[in-house]
Amino acid sequence: MTRIYQKGLVEALRLAPVVPVMVIENVADAVPLARALVKGGLPVLEITLRTPKAMDCIRAIIAEVDDAIVGSGTVLTPEQLRDSEKLGCKFAVSPGATGRLLGAGEDYDIALLPGGVTASECMALLEWGYTIQKFFPAEPAGGAAYLSSLASPLPQIRFCPTGGINLEKAPAYLKLSNVITIGGSWMAPKTLVDAKDWAGVERLAAEAAALRQITSAKSP
Numbered sequence: 079m080t081r082i083y084q085k086g087l088v089e090a091l092r093l094a095p096v097v098p099v100m101v102i103e104n105v106a107d108a109v110p111l112a113r114a115l116v117k118g119g120l121p122v123l124e125i126t127l128r129t130p131k132a133m134d135c136i137r138a139i140i141a142e143v144d145d146a147i148v149g150s151g152t153v154l155t156p157e158q159l160r161d162s163e164k165l166g167c168k169f170a171v172s173p174g175a176t177g178r179l180l181g182a183g184e185d186y187d188i189a190l191l192p193g194g195v196t197a198s199e200c201m202a203l204l205e206w207g208y209t210i211q212k213f214f215p216a217e218p219a220g221g222a223a224y225l226s227s228l229a230s231p232l233p234q235i236r237f238c239p240t241g242g243i244n245l246e247k248a249p250a251y252l253k254l255s256n257v258i259t260i261g262g263s264w265m266a267p268k269t270l271v272d273a274k275d276w277a278g279v280e281r282l283a284a285e286a287a288a289l290r291q292i293t294s295a296k297s298p
Contacts, residue, residue: 087169087189087210090122090147091238091259095252095289099124099151099240099261107271108135112143114276115266118283119290124171124261126151127158133165140166153190156182163188171238171261173214175199180206191238195219200232210236210258217242222250229256245285252292259293262286 091097098115102108102125112123123146125136132150140148149169150162156178162170163186172179175192180203183190193212194200203211213225216239225239239251240261251260265282 083183083186084189084191084208084210085187087191088236088258090149090168090189091210092293093147094120094122094287095259095293096120096248096265096286097122097124097149097238097240097259097261098266098283098286099126099263100266101126101128101263102132102135102271103129105131105134105138107274108138109142110274110276111266111271111279112139112146112148114279115283116143116145118265118280119287120265120283121145122147122149122259124149124151127154127162128152133161136162136165136167149191153179155179156185159183159186159188159190171212173212175203175208180208197228197231200228200235204232204235209234210238212261213237213239215241216251216260217247222247222254225251225256226254229254232256245289248286248289249292252289253296255296 098120147168150167151171153159153170153172159170159182169189171191173193191212193214194203236258238259243262244264251257265286266279270278
């Protein structure tokens with residue numbers, strides 16, 4: 079059973095077949111980028127804490143993009159988890175998991191999506207109560223074939239695979255019974271962001287949102 083510290087996470091991740099994973103360098107890009115993605119049909123956004131301005135970007139998007147469901151990414155420490163909750167993030171994503179981070183997950187209301195790859199890592203997270211997990215880095219770790227092999231022995235776990243996935247590779251993941259959504263960055267490439275081509279981002283987001291037909295065809 080999903081513990082209270084993943085409350086609302088399933089409902090959020092089911093809103094779109096793809097969660098854009100963004101590394102935003104310029105705060106001025108944050109709001110128009112988020113608006114383009116949401117308008118294209120991808121309302122659930124992960125802003126990674128990999129840049130000095132990431133927290134400012136999150137703050138701006140939450141304040142100005144009403145339909146966005148914002149989460150923080152690359153959360154590595156309890157302090158980042160705490161700060162993400164204070165900012166108003168609906169969820170926080172970690173590429174892996176540590177005892178300190180999982181312990182902090184019990185202290186805050188924000189939904190935590192920790193990462194696991196091996197069967198042992200996934201089982202350890204399951205013991206903590208994490209039935210929704212990130213699978214990262216998806217492609218280097220074995221891709222859809224590897225993830226499919228975890229479905230039978232670990233049917234309790236649903237995954238959000240991220241890392242190396244693009245529009246062409248996405249369907250193979252979304253067809254899996256143990257995948258709830260996927261994470262990707264291809265709909266917001268640096269070339270379009272640097273060019274302020276928000277219409278281009280919206281078009282790519284719409285293409286990604288059209289993958290919903292795959293998830294809709296799966297049994298609940």
